[in-house]
Amino acid sequence: xxxxxxxxxxxxxxxxxxxxxxxxxxxxxxxxxxxxxxxxxxxxxxxxxxxxxxxxxxxxxxxxxxxxxxxxxxxxxxxxxxxxxxxxxxxxxxxxxxxxxxxxxxxxxxxxxxxxxxxxxxx
Numbered sequence: 265x266x267x268x269x270x271x272x273x274x275x276x277x278x279x280x281x282x283x284x285x286x287x288x289x290x291x292x293x294x295x296x297x298x299x300x301x302x303x304x305x306x307x308x309x310x311x312x313x314x315x316x317x318x319x320x321x322x323x324x325x326x327x328x329x330x331x332x333x334x335x336x337x338x339x340x341x342x343x344x345x346x347x348x349x350x351x352x353x354x355x356x357x358x359x360x361x362x363x364x365x366x367x368x369x370x371x372x373x374x375x376x377x378x379x380x381x382x383x384x385x386x387x
Contacts, residue, residue, distance in 0.1 A: 267309065284330060289314060292313075294309070294312050296310030
């Protein structure tokens with residue numbers, strides 16, 4: 265198969281992902297390995313995209329749209345997603361943020377990691 269180029273991937277991030285999550289994301293380069301539908305073990309460069317966002321129907325819909333677009337645009341068999349709804353997040357600033365006096369009012373966040381294989385299937 266043919267690899268998705270860095271410019272193709274960045275165009276996808278800029279045109280499909282960022283408009284849905286304009287507050288930001290983190291992208292990691294990774295080395296991936298999987299067994300394809302024919303039983304062959306494939307090793308290839310991969311991308312891991314990490315998001316932290318509020319657990320809403322709109323955000324879940326956006327994630328599903330991103331996955332579907334990636335599957336179609338790059339002829340993928342699958343995209344891995346990992347969801348953790350029990351994560352607590354905060355930015356540490358120069359002044360520490362005081363702990364809340366109770367757990368009520370705490371926001372639930374989801375983190376989603378999408379590992380996007382960088383090979384086009386069947387090319």
